[in-house]
Amino acid sequence: MDETTSNFIHDMINAEISAGFSGRIHTRFPPEPNGYLHIGSAKAIWINYSTAKKYGGLFNLRYDDTNPVKEDDEYVDAIEADLRWLGAVPDHIFYGSDYFDQCYEYAVKLIRDGKAYVCDLSAEDMREYRGTLTQPGKNSPYRERGIQENLDLFERMKGGEFPDGARTLRAKIDMSSSNLNLRDPAIYRILHVSHHRQGDKWCIYPLYDFAHPIQDALEGITHSLCSIEFENHRPLYDWVVNQIDFEKKPHQTEFARLNVTYTIMSKRYLRYLVESGLVDGWDDPRMPTLCALRRRGFTPSSIFEFVKKAGVSKTYSLVDIGLLEFCIRDELNKTALRRVAVTKPLKVVLTNYPEGQTEYITLPNNPEDESAGTRQVPFSRELFIERADFEENPPPKYHRLKPDGEVRLLGTYFIRYERAVYDETGELSELHCTYDPETRAGQSPDGRKVKGTIHWVEVKNAVTAQLRLYDRLFTLENLNDMPEDKNFDDYLNPASLEVLENCKLEPCLKDASAGERFQFVRTGYFCADSRNPGVFNRIVPLKDGFSKQASK
């Protein structure tokens, strides 16, 4: 992975270094284990990981698991697996919940310092006391409770004496602040719920705004890089860091999150897709999750390349999914082995080719890369070609097979149209052609040229497989455009998956192992599915030059 790129965060760090900062840069990726990582997560991972590496620093994975009602071990395992797959291997793995003891101690310190108090207001009352965007809040009647009473109450909260929601611990800041996050935010709440790691040890849990800066400070994080919706929380982050007075104070910097056209990025909706059965699971290749992209055949490097090219800034942006497609094509064009797959077969009989004879044609595995070598593919009297490569009434500039036309079979002979054969229903059933034995090398000794080259698979040895053509998972241009009262289902494109049965593949594909990627010549990039033998997922189609040329 290359860490040579630069952005405003690096500029900031460079400035800090010239101003005298000499410590080790330390970043972290802090997902809440409440869902699977997606392409948007990859941006946060990339920024935190590459920044640490660029400066020779450290990168932590920290599960931000302070809310036991939403979190689960299933997600913990998946997150780590995805991170490792991406290659952003963390230097340390921590759990926010492992700091619950310290959080508690710091909360007690805050109480002793008169900076926090136990509040008996209900959730509804607290909301009312908070005021609105334009009106200041008013102080809680419990705000001036004595320190001893607060200490006693907080300990009894911890001891399980009170039911959920009965009391909270609040930071004593400023109920009239124009930043609502500073209007005496709750920092601890009562929750009699067992935690995925802590079990029933706790019945009070710290809230994000209190726990996060503590976690960062305890781990020695220097740069807490997060997405921009936390910008309003930074004053509170700093407040906590300063009140506790950590020796080394971490600093938060925000960047814009990644949005991609046609792509759902909300965990809430992704979970809905899984739970409603609209997709097969978190790794359904139509999903924008990392495990789905992996199953579909995307590479980690293409995903990071995409994130890099999309850039890092604070501007709201909606990046074209075409950029991701470009990144994976660009990489696979250099690395993927070329193979032949006929998606909609049409049988061709070479009437002048000896019956029972088979010869072997040598094809390059990758014309872009000689070191990829060659392979032998069988050739005989009956072949499959792409149905779309024959046109009885060809449009202008049609280069493929047409009545009385001649084309080259990829890597070998020229063949000439002789006649079309129809079945009893009038459907085209096969083509009879003749081949020119002099053109085995794909060139004619008499110098005659052929405009089209089409791909083919020999009938006898062809492997039958299923090709799955995934399209983008559609919503409107942006899910944010969806009105509140609209049904989410209406925004999904039901045609987002096309399954092609009975595709004919060249023989060596019989042994394709799960996860192997190929370029099916003139068709697209495909990946052997990790769950179903004989199924290939289309990662991305090749660019279509036909329509472009035809329209000229």
Place this chain on the structure above:
RNA sequence: UGGGGUGUAGCCAAGUUGGUAAGGCACAGGACUUUGACUCCUGCAUUCGCUGGUUCGAGUCCAGCCAUCCCAGCCA
């Protein structure tokens, strides 16, 4: 309507102390081609949300305005 962000081409995005608009994607021409792919050339903002101001000179400084995003969870 309070506060905090952000506004440079269709989509992203560089633009250090003011000196005369990088790059990528997309798109459009052309060359090449035993994948109509790839590759290779070429083109693509007299203009930086708008309006004024300062200046010999402003995307960069100043003022005002407009647009848009975030915040009223005991979620993260």
